[in-house]
Each structure stands twice: as C-alpha cells, then as structure tokens.
Amino acid sequence: MDEQSRVTEILRDLSVLYELSLAVGRSLELHENCDEFLRKVMARKSLAFASVWVRASQVPGAEDDAPGYRQVYANPAFRAPLASIGDDHPLVARVMREPSFSVAFGDAAFEDVVTEQGVDGGAFAIYRLGTTGFLKLYAIARPTAFSAIELSKLRHVVDQFAVSVDGCLDHARVRAAETRRRALERQMLQAQKLEGLGLLAGGIAHDFNNLLSVILGSVELARAGTDANGDAELDNVEEAASRAADLCSQLLAYAGGAHLATAIVDLSEVVLETMRLTAVTVSKKARMQQRLAQHLPAIEADRTQLLQVVMNLVTNASEALDEATGEVAVATGSIRVTARDLEGYHLGEARRPGEYVYLDVIDNGCGIDAATRERLFDPFFTTKFTGRGLGLAAVLGIVRSHRGAIRVASTPGQGTRVRVLFPAVNAEQPEPRAPLGTRADTARRGTILIVDDEDSVRRTLGRLVEAEGLDALVAAHGGEAVDVFRQRWREIDVVLLDLTMPVMGGEEAFAAMLEIDPRARVILMSGYTHLEGERLTNPRPAAFLAKPIRSRDLFDAIGQLLDERGTSRAR
Amino acid sequence: MAHSMPASKHVARVRSSTPEAIRAAAAELDLGPRALLTVLVAEKGAPDLEGIVAALRDLDVEFFGGLFPGLIEGQSHVDEGALLIVQPSDTPPLLITGLHDADFEIPAIEPLDTTAFGTQTAFVLVDGLTANVSRLLAELHGRLGNTVHYVGGGAGSLSLVQRPCVFTRNGVYQDAAVVGFVARQSRFGVRHGWKQLAGPIVATRSHGNVVQELNWRNAYEVYAETIQPYLDEALTEDGFFDATKGFPFGIFKEGLEDVVRDPIAKGANGELLCVGEVPENAVLNILRGDRTSLIEAAALAAKDCLVGDPPTDPSVFVVDCVSRTLFLEDDFERELAVVGEHVAELGASAVPLGILSLGEISSHGQGLVEFFNKTIVIAVLHG
Known part of the structure; x- marks a missing residue:
C-alpha cells in the first residue's frame, strides 16, 4: 500500500469513527440508544448481527443480587432468543479476561461464545462494556477472526458507547425507583383507607354492641319479672333503641346519604337556637361569645342537621378548653369566595366560587397538631379518653350533602378556628310540606297488610297495629303480598310495604297491587334513606317511612289514609 | 397473445x-x-x-x-x-x-x-x-x-x-x-463497477434523501468543485442530471463496494437530491465509472x-x-x-x-x- 492509500485509509477510518461516535448516546432509552449506534456499526462494518448484554443485577427491575448476564438488545431480534446466561458461562469468563477479542468459525473457542441461533460460519468480535456487560458483533460471511487492529479501531467508540449504556441504565433505575415510590404511595393510601374502614366498622360494632347489651339485658330483666311493671326495662330498651337510631342517622349523615328535609333557613337563627340548647351541656369554663350577622342571605338546609353541625362544633370547641378557662366564639356572616379561597377546604359537590354564608366556631383552647388534623374527619377517630362516635365525620358528611365546605385552622397551644361554608340562595320561602296526618282519631277500623322479609319486624308491626284495634295481615315478600292482596284487596285498607325484599321487591309488588286495585293505599318502608323511596314518583306511594319507625309516625300515616278511605267511600 | x-x-x-x-x-x-x-x-x-x-x-x-x-x-x-x-x-x-x-x-x-x-x-x-x-x-x-x-x-x-x-x-x-x-x-x-474518485467526505448535514452539507460546507459547492475538473463543460443547473450521472456518491461499507447514491437534482439552496437516503454524518466517496x-x-x-x-x-x-x-x-x-x-x-x-x-x-x-x-x-x- 502506497503512502497516499495509507493516508486515504486513515482518513476514511477517522471519518467512520466520527460518524459512529456521533451515533452514541442519542437517547436515554436503552433500546433506542443501542439501536442508533449499532445499526450504524452494522452498516459500516458489514455485520449481520449485534447484541448488548448487561449484568442481570443492573437490569432495571431485577434483584440487586441477580446472577449472570441478560441480553438487553439484539438486532435482528429473532436470531437471539437466549435472553440470559450464567456467571459460569465460558463467554463471561473470556470477557472478564480480555477487554476485546475475536473468534471465527472453526476456532476451538468458537462454540463457547455462540448464544444465537443458526450460526454455522462467520466471526464474532466481542467487547467488554466497562463493568456493565459486553457487546457482541457478528459478521456472517467472514472466514477469519477480526484482527487486533480491527478490534482496536472500534475500541474507543465502544468505550464511549459503554458509558452511554450506563447512563441509560441509571436513567431506567431512577425511573423505576420513581415508579416504585408512586406504587408505595398508592399502597399506603390504600392501607390508610382500609385502616379507616376498620376503624369505622370497629366503632359501629362497639357502639351497637353496647346498645344491644342494654336491650338484651333489659329484656331478660323484664322476663325475669324483677320489676312489677317492667317499665324501667322497657324504658331502657326504648332509650337504647333510640340511641341506635341516632347512630344510624349519624352514619347516614357521614355517608352524605341522609334524608335532607331542606328548607330556606337563616343560619344565625339556627345558631341562636343551638346556643340555647347547648347552654347546659358546654363546659362551664367556656365564655361563650356570639357575633351573629343579621339579614344573612338564606341557605337551603336541613334544619335538624344544621343544628347537629353547630352543636358538634361548639361542644368540641368547649372541650378543647380542657381545664383552663377560655373563650368560644361563634360567628356567622356572608362572604364572596374565589376558587383560590376554596383551596384547603374539604369540599362538597359544588366547588364553584360564589356567594356563601359562613359559620365560624373559634376557641383559644389547646389546638390541634398537624397529625391529628389529618385524621380529624375520620369516623370514630377521637383524641378523648372517653367518647367515641362519628362527631366531625358526620359534620363533614352533612356539609358535603349541603354542597358546602369546611376548613380547620389550628395552632397547638393557641386555639382552633373551624369555618363552614354553605352556598347562599336567593329563593323565596317554599310552601311548607303538608304533614302526612295526625293521630286525631285512634278508634278507626281497618285492615293493614304488613309486608317485610324480617320476621321480627312483621311481628312487631302486627302487634302495634292490633294494639290500635286494627286487623293485621302479613306477608314475607312481595310475591306473597301480591297473592294476599289479589284475594283480599277489597278488605285491605292500607299496605305497609318494605322496599328491599327477596323473591319480589317492594317496587315490583307495589306496581302489581296497583294493577289489581289502582286506588291501593301503600306506605313504603326502608332501612336506607328517604331518598330511596322518594325516587319512586310514578307511581308514587301514599307515604314513605324510614326505619326505625316510631309508632306515632306509623299511625299518623295510617290514620290519614284511613281518613281518606272514609272520604272516598263516602263519595 | x-x-x-x-x-x-x-x-x-x-x-x-x-x-x-x-x-x-x-x-x-x-x-x-x-x-x-x-x-x-x-x-x-x-x-x-x-x-x-x-x-x-x-x-x-x-x-x-x-x-x-x-x-x-x-x-x-x-x-x-x-x-x-x-x-x-x-x-x-x-x-x-x-x-x-x-x-x-x-x-x-x-x-x-x-x-x-x-x-x-x-x-x-x-x-x-x-x-x-x-x-x-x-x-x-x-x-x-x-x-x-x-x-x-x-x-x-x-x-x-x-x-x-x-x-x-x-x-x-x-x-x-x-x-x-x-x-x-x-x-x-x-x-456496480463505480470507482472512488474523491473522498472520504462526510455528509455533515442531511435529511432523508437530501444532502445539505458536505464537510460542513454547502453540498453543491463541494460536489461541483470535485467533479468539475472531469467535465468537458461547466456544470450548470440545466445540465446537472446529464453531467452528474457519471459521478454518483458512494456510502462507505467496509469490505464491500460502496453503496451508491445517485444525485439527480440540485435544490434552490445548493442541496443535492439523491435516489435513496444518505444518513447524516455518513462517510461518502464521490465515484466515477466508465463503460468498461x-x-x-x-x-x-x-x-x-x-x-x-x-x-x-x-x-x-x-x-x-x-x-x-x-x-x-x-x-x-x-x-x-x-x-x-x-x-x-x-x-x-x-x-x-x-x-x-x-x-x-x-x-x-x-x-x-x-x-x-x-x-x-x-x-x-x-x-
């Protein structure tokens, strides 16, 4: 080779190295990075195959102590189905000994380096990639091994490629760590949810078991006849049952599913009423202050639930005063709220900025630390030694169901400020809902069909009805009720129909009864919410009663229907 | 039939x-x-x-x-x-x-x-x-x-x-x-029988089948300078196709003949349009052939x-x-x-x-x- 040819060859080699070096590190994605570089190498060096192997322990997602090496890139991919080799593979031993080497078909060591399919000729050039792995290049038509000079020509650019592979693996590890962190966060959130659910279930069980203990104990005492009248035990049962009903009401409030008997309400009036009611229950150490705005914009709310909210917050504030004498201030007012103002609030359905009426309950008691604030609205969460319940959880449920918002700001040792927002409305006072009926006349006659799948409910209602001098028929599900109604509809004056039953539910039975007698007088009952019954508008039942049913409500409803019966019969 | x-x-x-x-x-x-x-x-x-x-x-x-x-x-x-x-x-x-x-x-x-x-x-x-x-x-x-x-x-x-x-x-x-x-x-x-006339030249800027720069300079200028001595007449835009059909590019491929790329037209900014892609930074030769x-x-x-x-x-x-x-x-x-x-x-x-x-x-x-x-x-x- 003459001097000119030698210079031309060096120039050409340098130019090829320039092209190859510019193809290194074009992407942080491992496959793309390998592809950009190795396609060029294959094209310029007339190669048929290339693959990249890395230590299994460095492959993203692998165990830190995973043994052996894994193939992370192969072109063409079909040729290299073998994805991993052990540390004891002869290829690994050779790579550990030599930073680069070449073997050709026919060499004694050729079979040691073959990890691909269909290799029956050609030569391999193999380069160690730093401490990460190795690179295999294969020329299918080459009869002899790559020379030391040929291997050296690529050495530096391959070293550069090794660094880029390390960079890609680091990048993948960082991304994998980020993915793991997010997964852990999701798991923690899930665990917190489950913990909350456990707390809720445990709290409900605890409170109900206490109440059931009272009821069962009182029933036993009544049976034993220790009290001549049994009145004391019955009083106990009634009180416990009443508290159980309250607890259910709180649960529904927490779930935001309680029946809302909404009306146009002046919040300041409700607060005044509550303050009168709580005067005897709040701590005597609390100096109560009221700053109630007059002529507040109205809000649409369930007055009873509003009372519950105010009472709960005022009680909590007074209890925060601990042993010290302190101040509890209750204030109302109206405010225009921006979207930014709503940040930091627990929000109801409506997250729109606009005109709101606020209730502030402020104390200068012990305050609440950040960890406690996080769990303040969890059901049955309490910092008090005694007393469990739904307290603030129910308050949150009520606020949400009123499309309101609540925020707690507190500094430990200085006090707490709770602000509740309710959307203001500009509406006229609606017509009050007409009462279902009054128990004006208890000496009515009539036949009541009682339909409920719970035997105890059927029995209790039957006895109550009969005690009022009415006749009772019973059925255990909708199908049976329809059969009874079909046979005796002329003598049945009122149907007490449970909504949720096996075989045939109340809704279907109701429709069937109307087909038999379009004037059937049906009172629907449910252990869930009023909303369930109230969604039935076509046909609409004569009345809806939510369980537990108090006898007064029951006979008010029955009485009104019996009166209507009388009127219509008179016609 | x-x-x-x-x-x-x-x-x-x-x-x-x-x-x-x-x-x-x-x-x-x-x-x-x-x-x-x-x-x-x-x-x-x-x-x-x-x-x-x-x-x-x-x-x-x-x-x-x-x-x-x-x-x-x-x-x-x-x-x-x-x-x-x-x-x-x-x-x-x-x-x-x-x-x-x-x-x-x-x-x-x-x-x-x-x-x-x-x-x-x-x-x-x-x-x-x-x-x-x-x-x-x-x-x-x-x-x-x-x-x-x-x-x-x-x-x-x-x-x-x-x-x-x-x-x-x-x-x-x-x-x-x-x-x-x-x-x-x-x-x-x-x-193909085309032989190296000049090179190596690096296609320092190219996109698809358009070569914009050779050796960091305008592609047409480098190409024209290289082949002009072998042409009987001055290289012009109109005569580009006829004049250049005897002077294609070759992409270097070790151990084999270059992969030929035929420049068939000159763009308004001196870029060369080829039949087939020319990868950016590819090492090229300018080739010349004769009937024999x-x-x-x-x-x-x-x-x-x-x-x-x-x-x-x-x-x-x-x-x-x-x-x-x-x-x-x-x-x-x-x-x-x-x-x-x-x-x-x-x-x-x-x-x-x-x-x-x-x-x-x-x-x-x-x-x-x-x-x-x-x-x-x-x-x-x-x-």
Whole structure:
C-alpha cells in the first residue's frame, strides 16, 4: 500500500469513527440508544448481527443480587432468543479476561461464545462494556477472526458507547425507583383507607354492641319479672333503641346519604337556637361569645342537621378548653369566595366560587397538631379518653350533602378556628310540606297488610297495629303480598310495604297491587334513606317511612289514609 | 397473445400490457395451489394497473407486482409489455403502506418455514420514489434477519413523477412496498463497477434523501468543485442530471463496494437530491465509472452467483438500475450479454429475466439489506 492509500485509509477510518461516535448516546432509552449506534456499526462494518448484554443485577427491575448476564438488545431480534446466561458461562469468563477479542468459525473457542441461533460460519468480535456487560458483533460471511487492529479501531467508540449504556441504565433505575415510590404511595393510601374502614366498622360494632347489651339485658330483666311493671326495662330498651337510631342517622349523615328535609333557613337563627340548647351541656369554663350577622342571605338546609353541625362544633370547641378557662366564639356572616379561597377546604359537590354564608366556631383552647388534623374527619377517630362516635365525620358528611365546605385552622397551644361554608340562595320561602296526618282519631277500623322479609319486624308491626284495634295481615315478600292482596284487596285498607325484599321487591309488588286495585293505599318502608323511596314518583306511594319507625309516625300515616278511605267511600 | 420465453408453464412474456392480454397469459400458466404470480409491467403505454389487478383477481392465485421503466428478457431489454413469473410460495404477499410517513408500520409476519426449503427468497418491490426505503429494509431485516434472502428494486416511472406503482390483489399503491415470499433458495451477485474518485467526505448535514452539507460546507459547492475538473463543460443547473450521472456518491461499507447514491437534482439552496437516503454524518466517496468498469462489474456479479455446487432447477432474476442503461447507452445490451454468457453454464432454464429499476435491493445474501443505486443485482434461484 502506497503512502497516499495509507493516508486515504486513515482518513476514511477517522471519518467512520466520527460518524459512529456521533451515533452514541442519542437517547436515554436503552433500546433506542443501542439501536442508533449499532445499526450504524452494522452498516459500516458489514455485520449481520449485534447484541448488548448487561449484568442481570443492573437490569432495571431485577434483584440487586441477580446472577449472570441478560441480553438487553439484539438486532435482528429473532436470531437471539437466549435472553440470559450464567456467571459460569465460558463467554463471561473470556470477557472478564480480555477487554476485546475475536473468534471465527472453526476456532476451538468458537462454540463457547455462540448464544444465537443458526450460526454455522462467520466471526464474532466481542467487547467488554466497562463493568456493565459486553457487546457482541457478528459478521456472517467472514472466514477469519477480526484482527487486533480491527478490534482496536472500534475500541474507543465502544468505550464511549459503554458509558452511554450506563447512563441509560441509571436513567431506567431512577425511573423505576420513581415508579416504585408512586406504587408505595398508592399502597399506603390504600392501607390508610382500609385502616379507616376498620376503624369505622370497629366503632359501629362497639357502639351497637353496647346498645344491644342494654336491650338484651333489659329484656331478660323484664322476663325475669324483677320489676312489677317492667317499665324501667322497657324504658331502657326504648332509650337504647333510640340511641341506635341516632347512630344510624349519624352514619347516614357521614355517608352524605341522609334524608335532607331542606328548607330556606337563616343560619344565625339556627345558631341562636343551638346556643340555647347547648347552654347546659358546654363546659362551664367556656365564655361563650356570639357575633351573629343579621339579614344573612338564606341557605337551603336541613334544619335538624344544621343544628347537629353547630352543636358538634361548639361542644368540641368547649372541650378543647380542657381545664383552663377560655373563650368560644361563634360567628356567622356572608362572604364572596374565589376558587383560590376554596383551596384547603374539604369540599362538597359544588366547588364553584360564589356567594356563601359562613359559620365560624373559634376557641383559644389547646389546638390541634398537624397529625391529628389529618385524621380529624375520620369516623370514630377521637383524641378523648372517653367518647367515641362519628362527631366531625358526620359534620363533614352533612356539609358535603349541603354542597358546602369546611376548613380547620389550628395552632397547638393557641386555639382552633373551624369555618363552614354553605352556598347562599336567593329563593323565596317554599310552601311548607303538608304533614302526612295526625293521630286525631285512634278508634278507626281497618285492615293493614304488613309486608317485610324480617320476621321480627312483621311481628312487631302486627302487634302495634292490633294494639290500635286494627286487623293485621302479613306477608314475607312481595310475591306473597301480591297473592294476599289479589284475594283480599277489597278488605285491605292500607299496605305497609318494605322496599328491599327477596323473591319480589317492594317496587315490583307495589306496581302489581296497583294493577289489581289502582286506588291501593301503600306506605313504603326502608332501612336506607328517604331518598330511596322518594325516587319512586310514578307511581308514587301514599307515604314513605324510614326505619326505625316510631309508632306515632306509623299511625299518623295510617290514620290519614284511613281518613281518606272514609272520604272516598263516602263519595 | 402470449409468448412464453423460455417455453415454460412458469414464465410468460406478454407483448401487450392490456388487462385482457395479461389475464389471458396468466391463465395459461401452471397456477397450482402453491403458485405465487409475479407480474412485472413496463411503463410504456401507461398501462392500466387497476384494470390488470381487476382482471387477475378472477384467477384463483395470489399475485403481486409493479410498474418499471423497463424489463429484461434474456440479453435484451424492452420498455413495454409485461413479464409473468410463477414461483412456489406458502405465504401470501406482504403489503406495507404509508412509507412516506416515518412512523409507518409493518404488519405482523408469520415465521417462514426454513426447514423444508432452506433459506427462502423475499422479492421486495417498493415505490422507488417514496421516502424511508432504508428504514423499511432495516425493519424487515430486524423481523426476518437472514432467514430469507432479499432481492428486488424500486418501481415507478423514469419520468421520476410519482404514481401508484406496486400492487397486490387488494389494489394498486403509491408510497408502498410489496414483498413476495418464494419458497426457493438463492445466490446473489451485487456489483456496480463505480470507482472512488474523491473522498472520504462526510455528509455533515442531511435529511432523508437530501444532502445539505458536505464537510460542513454547502453540498453543491463541494460536489461541483470535485467533479468539475472531469467535465468537458461547466456544470450548470440545466445540465446537472446529464453531467452528474457519471459521478454518483458512494456510502462507505467496509469490505464491500460502496453503496451508491445517485444525485439527480440540485435544490434552490445548493442541496443535492439523491435516489435513496444518505444518513447524516455518513462517510461518502464521490465515484466515477466508465463503460468498461461497469460491464466488468456485471460480469463479476454473474460469476459471484456461480460459486458453489451446481444448483438444481436454476432460474436467473436480474435487477439492473435504469440509470445504467442511460450511462451505457448502446453498450447496455453488452452488459446483459455478458451476464447471459456467464449464467448460460447453469443450463437452458437460466435465461436472465428481470427489471430495470429505480434503485436495487439485496442483502448480498448475508448482512444488512441495502437499497442501492446504479447497481446490478443478479439472483440465481434454485431448489
């Protein structure tokens, strides 16, 4: 080779190295990075195959102590189905000994380096990639091994490629760590949810078991006849049952599913009423202050639930005063709220900025630390030694169901400020809902069909009805009720129909009864919410009663229907 | 009217490229259950490709094909009519569309049976004026590697006006490729005969088939400076195509002839438009050829195919760049004659048949599949 040819060859080699070096590190994605570089190498060096192997322990997602090496890139991919080799593979031993080497078909060591399919000729050039792995290049038509000079020509650019592979693996590890962190966060959130659910279930069980203990104990005492009248035990049962009903009401409030008997309400009036009611229950150490705005914009709310909210917050504030004498201030007012103002609030359905009426309950008691604030609205969460319940959880449920918002700001040792927002409305006072009926006349006659799948409910209602001098028929599900109604509809004056039953539910039975007698007088009952019954508008039942049913409500409803019966019969 | 050449039920030469004539000729061929019909149509007379596809669709046979500037028939070439070749196949032709879009997708390919037939042969016909041909070939190689040998070329018109030019029984397509998988083995000779005039030169700025900079300077300036001393007249924009047809680029490929890239036009800003992609930072040479070196290369390509044991039942398929006909002019028949003389030793059945193409495709039978320019690819199919 003459001097000119030698210079031309060096120039050409340098130019090829320039092209190859510019193809290194074009992407942080491992496959793309390998592809950009190795396609060029294959094209310029007339190669048929290339693959990249890395230590299994460095492959993203692998165990830190995973043994052996894994193939992370192969072109063409079909040729290299073998994805991993052990540390004891002869290829690994050779790579550990030599930073680069070449073997050709026919060499004694050729079979040691073959990890691909269909290799029956050609030569391999193999380069160690730093401490990460190795690179295999294969020329299918080459009869002899790559020379030391040929291997050296690529050495530096391959070293550069090794660094880029390390960079890609680091990048993948960082991304994998980020993915793991997010997964852990999701798991923690899930665990917190489950913990909350456990707390809720445990709290409900605890409170109900206490109440059931009272009821069962009182029933036993009544049976034993220790009290001549049994009145004391019955009083106990009634009180416990009443508290159980309250607890259910709180649960529904927490779930935001309680029946809302909404009306146009002046919040300041409700607060005044509550303050009168709580005067005897709040701590005597609390100096109560009221700053109630007059002529507040109205809000649409369930007055009873509003009372519950105010009472709960005022009680909590007074209890925060601990042993010290302190101040509890209750204030109302109206405010225009921006979207930014709503940040930091627990929000109801409506997250729109606009005109709101606020209730502030402020104390200068012990305050609440950040960890406690996080769990303040969890059901049955309490910092008090005694007393469990739904307290603030129910308050949150009520606020949400009123499309309101609540925020707690507190500094430990200085006090707490709770602000509740309710959307203001500009509406006229609606017509009050007409009462279902009054128990004006208890000496009515009539036949009541009682339909409920719970035997105890059927029995209790039957006895109550009969005690009022009415006749009772019973059925255990909708199908049976329809059969009874079909046979005796002329003598049945009122149907007490449970909504949720096996075989045939109340809704279907109701429709069937109307087909038999379009004037059937049906009172629907449910252990869930009023909303369930109230969604039935076509046909609409004569009345809806939510369980537990108090006898007064029951006979008010029955009485009104019996009166209507009388009127219509008179016609 | 159909004339078979050679007299065979597997090949038909049709003088007319009307749908009726092509269908009639195809119907006389041995269209058995494994038959794959290759339909190669010459561009003269503006053949009705849609009509041809509709006519052939009546026959119970898989087919694929394309429109080309010319056809090779023995030791001569023609620019009208059609060539029909029936070969065995167990895989329907593959259609790849949307090649003008860099994100084109290749449909799933079933693994080929290499146990019964050895390495099969893939006939790749691609719209020669579309983009991303090199990427298409790289993707095909990535999927199939060397389980097949690749041969084929660029379809289209010598006018260099792009139009729908490849087809299957599903229709006629532009910016597309069709691949016919033939259950026969093959040997290849790939040569061009262009020699290095200047280089190395680095394509420091390029995009697809447009070279914008050479050695960090305006591409046209560098190119013109290099070839001007070898031209009889000053290089002008109007005379660019004629003057440069003898001075193509060669992309360096170690141990093999350069992959030729033909600069066919100069852009407004001095960029050079080539047939086929020039990767950015690729090492180029500027090549020069003469009639003798090109014809000698064709002879060497033919000889390359003859290396090894005598093949059984051989047939010869030639893909020759249409630019070689323009460069060799009357001597092009000599090139075909040389090829014919060499492959004649394979027997009477080994009459060269093929296409004049806009770019040639081959894997050299071994490494990556390449898209060449100004090159002759000779395939001997056997078994």
